[in-house]
Amino acid sequence: MVDVETSPVGRATLEDVARAAGVSVATVDRVVNRREGVREKTIARVEAAVARLGYRADPAAARLARNQSFRFVFILPSGANSFMTLLSEQVARTAEWLAGQRAFIDIRHVDVFDPDALAQALETVSPAYHGVATIALDHPRIRAAIDDLADRGIPVVTLVSDVPSSRRLHYVGIDNPAAGRTAATLMGRFLRGRKGAVGVIAGSLALRDHAERQFGFHQVLSSEFPDLIALPAVEGRDDSERTQAATEALLARRPDLVGIYNVGAGNRGIAAALKESGRSDIVWIAHELTVHSRRLLLHGVIEAIISQDPGHEARSAARVLLARCWGDPILPDQERIRIDIFLRDNLP
């Protein structure tokens, strides 16, 4: 019981510092918050007192005194697959939480496959908002709309899928090429000793996250697992029926199919096609933990799920926006969204 790190209890207040430095609270406030109009000498005196007393501002009191509130708008896809529904729910929860921090979230839904609709939504964001979070398409008009908001002083956070060339404040989501590589490594390892083709299904390669995953997957599979051939991606529009049709075509075309990597949604369609075909030895890796993918994983139909935590993402987007409004720094560690791998054994 040596080595006891003890923290001073009972913190110093602005007034304590003022007294110690022989100045008024207003001056201390100016120094602490780096405002204009204080002599160098006074600054030094105050800073010495701050250091000596170990003063740290009480954020609760500051927030109360500042008495501002903020409004953010989250623009989410309306074509609600299970993952997007989860995300919307988590945004709603986050909104409740935020209300306690004097910040408020409005939610708007737009068609994610329609760049014009999204662009228009972004272009018409009311100046009453202090921040925007959205699942963006990487498209020139969207990029312009984001840059425009930035010019108007409204920070934009991209969620789930990034627009790297834009002036968005921050991207909240996983590293999608890495997610694709992760899927490829799992696929290759799970298929050890087998030869054949691996099908890749995406919602749309116009979606940056899907394209990036696909890219990472092909990269690793072709370089590390020469016995496996990753097929060019087919598109299922994140929709069960179309995905089922695409899978059926794939199964018919490739009798040598040993694996399927689904980059997007529509897992129920794949399950149906697979069941119907009777091919039970196909290793299937999917994205996003939802009620459906979870069930398929538990039944051994899906072998692994690569996922991202929608709750973490919603909270992170809100924290980043809020930090920006308060001028606080963000903690990159806490905001980093992990690439989760779920097997049936480590399901939450």
Next chain:
Amino acid sequence: MVDVETSPVGRATLEDVARAAGVSVATVDRVVNRREGVREKTIARVEAAVARLGYRADPAAARLARNQSFRFVFILPSGANSFMTLLSEQVARTAEWLAGQRAFIDIRHVDVFDPDALAQALETVSPAYHGVATIALDHPRIRAAIDDLADRGIPVVTLVSDVPSSRRLHYVGIDNPAAGRTAATLMGRFLRGRKGAVGVIAGSLALRDHAERQFGFHQVLSSEFPDLIALPAVEGRDDSERTQAATEALLARRPDLVGIYNVGAGNRGIAAALKESGRSDIVWIAHELTVHSRRLLLHGVIEAIISQDPGHEARSAARVLLARCWGDPILPDQERIRIDIFLRDNLP
């Protein structure tokens, strides 16, 4: 751009409610905080006003007015392997964060392999503390010490390794049997088509987390992968040298060894033994992402790492303790510690 969920901006205050209900703020406060001494009729009137205005207390103002601060003590192992060092760092960071919430953390270090030292540390916790977090041993004297603290009104949170039969407030850590099962599934899948023995190395089976992981691993490996034989666990005391010796003995004893599952620390010892033996085809799965295990994973020596996020654990323990002090509910979703799987592709 239909479907716009708009939240009311500009929240109602206690005073607004008081005015609306025709009473004073003190009375509203009594009703809202469920204090004694208000007539049924008045309560009803106030609650109606609360509902009508959608009043929600401002936690910042409440904390400020209450003007209390709390002290917690974290009792951590002194035998610092890399993971424990990471955890200590994260606890220190959390302490900084907490200071902003008017709560303070002291850190104590004790020998984790000595139940008496830990028990004594717990038994002598000063009544000045409002909560304790510790990596506990599951041992009668420890259990008694925890229950004792609970009797004294000091809540205890167990970290990383649980003491389920005690009256601890909460366990912050992963589901260890599930972690073991996860390791087994990965091991079995990665070894598809191969036959042989799989070695299991633990720090000590007296540590509940290690024993549970070992249990889960054996359970799944024996039931799902009949070609693989999980050997009884050998102990390495979470120490590199002893772990190296144990691994060398294992390698010598079992020429049919195809896999190693290390439940605890000491990975550098295993790496040394493996290198020296020249057996490069052994699938090795380890626990906890540290600088060492990370390097081994990147070099392809370790195939997968099962991990838990020490930053999340430290913050979670603090949040749970704080929530208890404030009488706030905890959000199980946010406090659940995930079983992370890292391959070289999804490293943070």
Next chain:
DNA sequence: CTGTTAGCGCGTTCAT
């Protein structure tokens, strides 16, 4: 340049 002071929304006496 620096000091004084009135709130911010809620908790908590102390009166009534």
Next chain:
DNA sequence: ATGAACGCGCTAACAG
């Protein structure tokens, strides 16, 4: 059973 008033630590407007 209810109300008035002060204080928590900080910000901001104004005074000097």
